Amino acid sequence: MRIKKTLAFICAAVLLIGALTGCAPAETNEPAANGLGESITINGSTSVQPLAEELAKAFKEKNPDATIDIQGGGSGVGIKSAADGVADIGMSSRDLKPEEKSLKEFKIAVDGIAVIVNPTNEIQGLSMEQILKIYTGEITDWKEVGGKEGKITVVTREEGSGTRGAFIELTKVESKSEGDRTVASAITQGSTGAVITTVAGDPNAIGYASFGSAKENTDIKLISVDGKTCTEENIYAGEYKISRPFLMLTQAEPTGLAKAFLDFILSEEGQTVVSGHNYLKAVK
Amino acid sequence: MKAYERVIQLVLFISAIIAVFGVILISYFIISEGYPVIRKVGLLDFLSGNRWAPTQGVYGIYPMIVGSLLVTAGALVLGVPIGIGCAIFLAELAKPRIAGILRPGIELLAGIPSVIYGLYGLAVIVPFIRKVFNNQGFSVLAGSIVLAVMILPTIINVSESAIRSVPRDYKEASLSLGSSHWQSIKNVIVPAARSGITAAVILGMGRAIGETMAVIMIVGNSPLVPESILSPVRTLTGNIGIEMGYAGGEHQKALFATGIVLFVFIMLLNIAAHLIPKKAGE
Numbered sequence: 001m002r003i004k005k006t007l008a009f010i011c012a013a014v015l016l017i018g019a020l021t022g023c024a025p026a027e028t029n030e031p032a033a034n035g036l037g038e039s040i041t042i043n044g045s046t047s048v049q050p051l052a053e054e055l056a057k058a059f060k061e062k063n064p065d066a067t068i069d070i071q072g073g074g075s076g077v078g079i080k081s082a083a084d085g086v087a088d089i090g091m092s093s094r095d096l097k098p099e100e101k102s103l104k105e106f107k108i109a110v111d112g113i114a115v116i117v118n119p120t121n122e123i124q125g126l127s128m129e130q131i132l133k134i135y136t137g138e139i140t141d142w143k144e145v146g147g148k149e150g151k152i153t154v155v156t157r158e159e160g161s162g163t164r165g166a167f168i169e170l171t172k173v174e175s176k177s178e179g180d181r182t183v184a185s186a187i188t189q190g191s192t193g194a195v196i197t198t199v200a201g202d203p204n205a206i207g208y209a210s211f212g213s214a215k216e217n218t219d220i221k222l223i224s225v226d227g228k229t230c231t232e233e234n235i236y237a238g239e240y241k242i243s244r245p246f247l248m249l250t251q252a253e254p255t256g257l258a259k260a261f262l263d264f265i266l267s268e269e270g271q272t273v274v275s276g277h278n279y280l281k282a283v284k
Numbered sequence: 285m286k287a288y289e290r291v292i293q294l295v296l297f298i299s300a301i302i303a304v305f306g307v308i309l310i311s312y313f314i315i316s317e318g319y320p321v322i323r324k325v326g327l328l329d330f331l332s333g334n335r336w337a338p339t340q341g342v343y344g345i346y347p348m349i350v351g352s353l354l355v356t357a358g359a360l361v362l363g364v365p366i367g368i369g370c371a372i373f374l375a376e377l378a379k380p381r382i383a384g385i386l387r388p389g390i391e392l393l394a395g396i397p398s399v400i401y402g403l404y405g406l407a408v409i410v411p412f413i414r415k416v417f418n419n420q421g422f423s424v425l426a427g428s429i430v431l432a433v434m435i436l437p438t439i440i441n442v443s444e445s446a447i448r449s450v451p452r453d454y455k456e457a458s459l460s461l462g463s464s465h466w467q468s469i470k471n472v473i474v475p476a477a478r479s480g481i482t483a484a485v486i487l488g489m490g491r492a493i494g495e496t497m498a499v500i501m502i503v504g505n506s507p508l509v510p511e512s513i514l515s516p517v518r519t520l521t522g523n524i525g526i527e528m529g530y531a532g533g534e535h536q537k538a539l540f541a542t543g544i545v546l547f548v549f550i551m552l553l554n555i556a557a558h559l560i561p562k563k564a565g566e
Contacts, residue, residue, distance in 0.1 A: 072532075158526045159337070159339050160530035160535055161529075184507060188505035188526065189505065190527075190529065197406065202421065204420075205420075
C-alpha cells in the first residue's frame with residue numbers, strides 16, 4: 001500500500017514538474033554592437049520562403065544578433081518590394097522579365113521537378129501538353145499518349161505543398177481563371193516519399209517529386225519532358241521545362257546584413273542547406 | 285501522517301485537474317481557431333460543400349464526411365462479426381490454455397503502432413487490391429480492411445467482459461431447461477450482454493473514425509465522394525493530417541474547422557457509449 005502511494009506521488013510530481021517547466025521565461029538576446037546586430041526584411045515568393053527561413057536559421061546560428069524577418073506575398077510582391085525598397089531583399093521563384101532587370105539578382109537555388117513513372121512503363125517521355133491533360137483528367141489512359149493500355153493513376157501532393165505549387169504552376173495545371181485544376185480523383189500523398197512509393201508500386205502511376213529526391217531512386221523512372229531528359233545539366237540550362245530558379249533580389253548593391261546574408265547563402269555552407277532541402281545548388 | 289496524506293490528496297487532485305484542463309484547453313483552441321472559417325463559409329456550405337480547394341479559399345468537407353463514415357462502416361462490417369465471434373469464443377468456449385495464447389495475441393494487436401498498420405496496408409493490402417481489381421489499389425476497401433483489424437482488440441475486450449459479466453444463473457437456467465450450450469449462447473448470453481456489445485461496437489467506431497496515420501497511407505486521400513468501395517477516398521482525419529504540414533493562414537484554420545466536425549463526431553459517439561445501460565440484462 002505504502003509503495004503504491006509513493007508511486008502515485010512520484011507520478012503526480014513528475015506530471016506537475018512537466019507542466020510547470022513549460023512556463024520558463026524565454027531568454028532575451030542583448031543587442032550587439034557589431035554591424036550584424038541590425039535587422040532586415042525579406043518578402044516575396046512563398047515557394048522560396050521555407051528555404052529562406054532555413055537559411056536564415058543557419059545564418060542566425062553563427063550570427064545570433066541578426067534579425068531577419070521573412071514574409072510571403074508571392075513572387076510579384078517580392079520583385080515589387082525589392083524595386084520599391086520596401087523590403088531589403090525580395091524573393092522570386094520565376095525569372096525576371098526584361099523590364100525588371102534593373103534589380104540586383106542573386107540566384108540562390110534551382111528547383112527542378114522530375115515527372116516519374118513506374119520503371120515497367122514503356123513511356124520514355126511526355127510533352128508539357130500531355131502532362132497538363134493527364135493532370136487535369138482529360139487524358140485518362142496510357143494508350144492515349146502512346147503507352148500500353150491501362151488507366152492512368154494520377155498521383156499528386158497535398159494542397160499547400162511547395163512541390164505541388166511549383167508543379168501546377170509550371171505545367172499550367174493552375175490557370176489564372178480556374179485556379180488549381182488537378183483532377184479530384186488523383187491519389188494525394190503527403191510527402192515526396194509517399195509519392196515515390198506509390199509510383200514504384202503501381203505500374204500505371206504517374207507522379208512528380210523534387211529532382212533532388214528522385215534522381216537516384218531506381219524504383220521509379222524519370223521521364224523526359226518535351227524531349228528533354230531530366231538531368232542536372234538540362235535543368236541548369238533551362239532546357240528541362242519543369243524547373244525554376246529561386247532568386248533573391250535587391251534594389252542596389254547589397255550592404256550590411258543583407259550582403260552578409262546573401263554571401264552566406266552563396267557560400268558552400270549556405271548551398272549545403274540548399275541541397276539538403278532537395279533543391280539544386282545555384283553555385284556548382 | 286495526516287499532513288502527508290493531505291499533500292498526496294492535493295497532488296492527485298492537481299493531476300486530475302491537469303487532465304481535465306487539457307481537454308478544455310484543446311477544445312477551446314480547436315474551436316477558436318476553426319470557428320472563423322465555419323462562420324465565413326457558413327456551416328451548411330462547409331458541411332455540404334462538395335469541393336475542397338483550400339488554396340483557392342473553397343472549403344467543402346462533404347467528401348471527407350462521407351469518406352470517414354464509409355471507411356468506418358466498412359471497418360465495422362468486417363470487424364464486428366469477427367470481434368464478437370472471438371469474444372464469444374474466449375468467454376464461453378476456449379480452454380484456458382488456448383485463451384492464454386489468444387489473449388496476449390490480441391493485446392499485442394492493440395499495441396502495434398498505427399504507422400505499422402499503415403505500412404502493412406501499403407505493402408500488402410493496397411497491392412493486393414490493385415492486382416485483384418486492376419485499379420489504383422488505394423481505396424475505401426483497403427482502409428476498411430486495415431481499420432477492421434485495428435478495432436478488433438477494442439471490440440473483443442469490451443465484448444468479452446460484457447459476456448463474462450452476464451450472471452451465471454442465466455446460463456445455468458438456460459442449460460437446465462434443456463438447451464444446448466450454443467443455444468444458450470445464442471438466445472440467452474449474447475442477448476443479455478447486448479448493451480456491453482453495443483458499447484464495444486461504438487468504441488470501435490470511435491477508434492476507426494479517429495485513426496489517422498494508417499488511413500492516410502492507404503486510402504489515396506482524393507478529396508472526392510467515392511463512387512464505390514474501390515475508389516480512393518479522404519477521411520476527416522486524413523484531411524487534417526495530410527495538409528497540416530504546409531497549411532498557413534485560412535487554410536490552416538479550415539483544417540481546425542475540420543477538426544471541430546471530427547470532434548463533434550467523436551463526442552456524439554462517446555455520449556452514445558455512456559447512454560447505454562451498463563448492467564447486463566437491463
